[in-house]
Amino acid sequence: MKYFMAALCMLCMSKIAAQNVKGKLVDEADSPIEDAGIFNKTSGQHSHTDGTGHFVLDRTSVNDTIYFSRLGYATQTKVVGTSDLQNPITITLKEASISLDQVVLVSEVNTMSKLVDVDVKTNPVKSSQEILRKVPGLIIGQHAGGGKAEQIFLRGFDVDHGTDVAINVDGMPVNMVSHAHGQGYADLHFVIPETIENVNFGKGPYYADQGNFNTAGYVNLKLRKSLDKSMLSTEVGQFGARRFMGMLNVMDNQNSNAYLASELYLTDGPFESPQNFNRINILGRYRYALPGDQELLLTASHFSSKWDASGQIPQRAVDQGLISRFGAIDDTEGGQTSRNNFVLNHNKNLGTGKSLNTMAFVSHYDFELYSNFTFFLEDSVNGDQIKQFEDRMMAGAKSVFQNNTASLGEMGFKYNAGIGFRYDNVDDNQLSRTLNRQELLERLAFGDVDEVNGYAFAGAEFKSGKFTFEPAVRLDYFRFDYVDNLSEQYDSRSEEKVAFSPKFNTIYSPTENTQVFLKTGIGFHSNDTRVVVANEGEDILPAAYGVDLGTILKPADKLVLNTTLWTLFLDQEFVYVGDAAIVEPSGKTRRMGIEVGARYQPMDWLYLYTDANYTHARSTEEVDGEDYIPLAPDFTMVGGLTLGNNNEGFSGGINYGYIDDRPANEDNSIVAEGYFVADATLNYTLKNWTFGLIVENLFDTEWNETQFATESRLFNEPNSFEEIHFTPGTPFYLRGKVSVSF
Structure with a gap:
């Protein structure tokens, strides 16, 4: 006793x-x-x-x-x-003014996000999809007229349009499960870039609050809660480019505020066949401070886009002089898409370091895309044009409880726990053969998808001396339902799966300017409902095992250096090829690499940054020489400098991106060429007016934005050929911009 x-x-x-x-x-x-x-x-x-x-x-x-x-x-x-x-x-x-000395290296696993946020604030992006380029090592490419989601590359993954990177906006998922064009399709064009407050990201499967699609990493965009000032802006440039943007404060007082933002973007692009591209965005946000230290944030947005496209072209057609680099084999490609979102965020301060954050969303989305990658390979008379279509409703919610003042003897202790769900109802998900966008020739796949993902997670942070330990666990439940509408009889198939994903991260901070971290975790490779039912429930959610070892150093107030060694192993990579309605098992894979970066601000008006990434990506079940992972980048590098402080007078900057040659097929006999491209901006601010110039591809580099090893046949060819098919990158592209704030 x-x-x-x-x-x-x-x-x-x-x-x-x-x-x-x-x-x-x-x-x-x-x-x-x-x-x-x-x-x-x-x-x-x-x-x-x-x-x-x-x-x-x-x-x-x-x-x-x-x-x-x-x-x-x-x-x-x-x-x-x-x-x-x-x-x-x-x-x-x-x-x-934004400064590196405003970032303190605290013992938390996502410190790099805070540092990259300086990049975002000192050099604002020109488009919402471009914000992804701010994630060190992440490369994007457009290959369908500007209206289609960009192709993403990260940590040795050809992510396609989002299969292995989870993308969210204020907690609302962007990735589309079991999409008509492929698993994880993530179209960020519904975000107006001027409304972005910051970007939060993490690489690898180490974060318990991230689940589906979080293999190579995740990106979460946060939008502004309020506006400092209203703003009107217009851009005019080459290739028929015009952009009109407005953000208006409609309410601003102590307890509530609201603003509206809208964007209209038009362009023909640099191609010989005009893109006739148009996009409209409308967004409204209302914030209200409720009694009892609560905050309610309501967001509604509408996005629609329509475009024509020249599509990918074969290298041989350019070499033979049949078309120019900006010509087309089939210029009837293109599409249209729209998305309507309603999001509710509620934050409640429960006192003594406790809080409860809840998010709920409803979204309606439709998609129609016409493509032709093989020209006359399958049908020598009508051509190989395909149509992909879907009509989707999705809804979800998530609540997270946080306690920052728990007590465990003499050890610092925090914990959090969350629960949530997502439901997707996709009608008329289809792949069809068409002629000139008008005539339906044949349905290759046609069905309805219902997918439910319920999840729960919990994590803790223990601090003992200079060490911080962060164990966490996540539990995901999936139910996949698919009704095949091509079947003469009712054909409904269902599968269920539970994924258990433990994580454990360790941080050692010997000084306030030094951090060493070890991240470990198990996640799972995202899967498509059509893959699951086609594979009869085998290997539904293949495990992904990751380890990161790295350090962040701040030897001076305005100098930060970082280095990371990492590896990621996947049990299986099942891929549903939406362009062909087939399932491709890719087998086990291993990726490993090193990342280095530096950020330096010698003066308040001068900011420099660079990030370099090397990756070795291979299939582990193939023989040497035939084990390359197609299109997986091995070396990439990005960087730039920013001048001025955007308050008065001149400001601007230069940014560059480099990607090395990489294999386009499994034996590296076909190579996707690398490139170096630089962009520049120049602004002059006088009181509340800003006049600017934006130059993309400053040195007029001839580069291929996206490349694929594809077998195709032209209308006059007796045989097919497999070679590089590409979308040319934008040539020198000049735009002028005028904006006024009030």
Whole structure:
């Protein structure tokens, strides 16, 4: 009994000693600041503000020094006094030019996102899809007239349009399961780039709150909650390019604000056959601060796009002078798509470091695409044009509970837990042979998909001295239903699967400017309902095993270096080829690589960054020399510099991207050529007016944006040929821009 009483006294004493500082961060307009960092320089403890600006920093003592930091605000320090431990404090951060010294290397697994956020803020992107290029090592390419989702490459994956990268906007999934064009199709064109607040990303299967599609990594875009000023902007450029954008504050007071944003984009592109491309976006957001430290955010958006395309062309047609690089074999390709979203986000501060965040969404989406990759290979009379179509409704919700002040003896302890679901109802999912977009020749696949993904996850953070340990686990349940409408009789097939995904990340921070991390985790390779039923439930969710070992160093306030060694092994890669309605098992694969990067800001008006990535990607079940993974990049490099601070006078920058030659087929007998392309911007700001020039492909490089090893036959050829088919990259492309804020 006496031992029990002694243990109880020790526990009570530890709880009494475990003091904390709590309060709220606001800007100069007294609005709450979300996701600001709070770091105890003395003890190494850290925390973040929630959606309502509140925070709790535990295990804090009198005379400890605390940093309060947020990108775009001047970092503040505070020495803790006795009263600060007894009463909530309010810290006001003042706006300041974006600077690397505003980023503090706290012991958290996603520090690189904070650093890349500096890249985003110092050099804003020109399109929503381009934001993906800000993720170090991620390459994108367009090959269908600008209206189709871009092709993505990351960590030795040809991700196609999103199969192995989970993409979200404010928590709403962008990837489409069992899409008509292929699994994971992720079209980000419904996002207006000026509404993007920041980008959060992670590589590898190490994050319990990320599930389906999170193999190579994830990207989550966060949109602005409010506008500092209203803005109107117009762009005019070569190739018939015109863009009109507006963002208007329609309400702005202490407890609520709302804004509207819209975008119209028109272009013919550099091709001989005009793209006749048009896209319209409309977005509205309303934020309301509810009583009891709650925040409600409602978002509604509409997106529609229509285009013609020249499509991919064979290299031999250009070499023989049949067409130019910007010509076409079949210029009847193209399509149209639309998406309507309604999203609700609710943040609730539960006090003493606890919070509850809930997100729910409903989205309606339709898609119609006409393509011709093989020309006259299958049908020497009508050609090989195909149509892919679907009509989709999807809905989902997620709630996450966070506790930043849990107590576990003398060890710092935090935990979170979440639960959610996603439901997709896809009608008339089809692949058909067509003629000139008008005549239906044959249906190759035609069915209805219903897919449900329910999930739960939990994670914890233990801090002991200079070490931080983050164990986590995720549980996913899937139900796949497919009705084959081509069958003469009712044909409905269903499969179920549960995936268990443990994670364990470790961070060692010997100093406040040094971080060493080890990430480990098991995830799963995304799968398509049509693959699951065709494979009769075998290998539904093949496991993915990953390890990252890396370091982030900050030897000076405005210099950050990073290095990562990583490997990823997949048990199987099943792929549904939407262009042919067939299932391709790719077998077991192993990828390993190294990533290095640097960010340097020698002066407030000069910012430089670079990232280089080398990857060795191979199939493990094929013989040497025939084990290449087609189109997997082995070496990529991006970087740039930004001049000026965008407040007054001149500003601008140059960015570059490089990708090495890479195998286009399994034995590397066909090679996709690499390229180096640079873009530039120049702006002049006078009061509330900004005049700018945007140049893509500054040096007028002849490059191929996307490339494939494809077997095709032209109308006058007796035999087929397999070789590189490509979409040419944009030549020198100049646009002028004028914007005014008010």
